[in-house]
Amino acid sequence: MTDDKALVAQVLGGDQQAFRMLIKQHERLVSHMIGRLINKPEDREELCQDVFLKVYDKLGEFTFQSKLSTWIATIAYRHGINHLRKRRVPISDLPEDETSIERFIAIDDASEILAEREMDQIVFTLIEKLPPQYKAILTLYHVEEMSYPEIVEITGLPEGTVKNYLFRARQLLKEKVKQYLGKEATL
Numbered sequence: 602m603t604d605d606k607a608l609v610a611q612v613l614g615g616d617q618q619a620f621r622m623l624i625k626q627h628e629r630l631v632s633h634m635i636g637r638l639i640n641k642p643e644d645r646e647e648l649c650q651d652v653f654l655k656v657y658d659k660l661g662e663f664t665f666q667s668k669l670s671t672w673i674a675t676i677a678y679r680h681g682i683n684h685l686r687k688r689r690v691p692i693s694d695l696p697e698d699e700t701s702i703e704r705f706i707a708i709d710d711a712s713e714i715l716a717e718r719e720m721d722q723i724v725f726t727l728i729e730k731l732p733p734q735y736k737a738i739l740t741l742y743h744v745e746e747m748s749y750p751e752i753v754e755i756t757g758l759p760e761g762t763v764k765n766y767l768f769r770a771r772q773l774l775k776e777k778v779k780q781y782l783g784k785e786a787t788l
Contacts, residue, residue: 638685
């Protein structure tokens with residue numbers, strides 16, 4: 602956190618190189634947050650840029666009550682959710698339609714069915730079909746390896762809701778993988 606404090610102080614002091622470093626350190630996190638909420642690639646890039654502009658504008662208000670990454674992820678999450686609300690996209694409806702599958706679901710002998718790389722790609726494709734809230738929580742927990750309290754702080758959702766969304770996301774993903782594997786077996 603000391604490094605974060607020094608970096609923030611440098612950015613607030615007008616050091617553009619320090620701001621570039623802050624972006625570099627957190628661009629993956631912001632990209633994951635926005636990418637899990639927003640489906641249109643052309644909107645993703647613009648929203649990621651908007652997030653860092655907002656971070657720059659609000660950095661003077663950051664009090665280090667949480668980690669800098671948590672604060673930035675909160676801004677990204679809220680910015681993505683606001684974008685969806687403006688577009689009237691359902692956020693938590695059940696759907697109708699860099700990690701391995703074992704971290705998300707358990708399937709016996711999955712490696713015998715498909716090569717691990719192919720399975721990872723399939724899982725990421727299936728994750729994209731989940732509702733935005735589920736994708737975001739799944740990404741924060743499994744990819745960004747954040748704790749429940751951090752996810753609660755980022756999303757503003759109660760811990761029980763976060764746990765429920767994570768459970769539902771895993772169940773939906775598990776069903777989608779089973780359906781996919783069933784289709785593959787019949788080909």
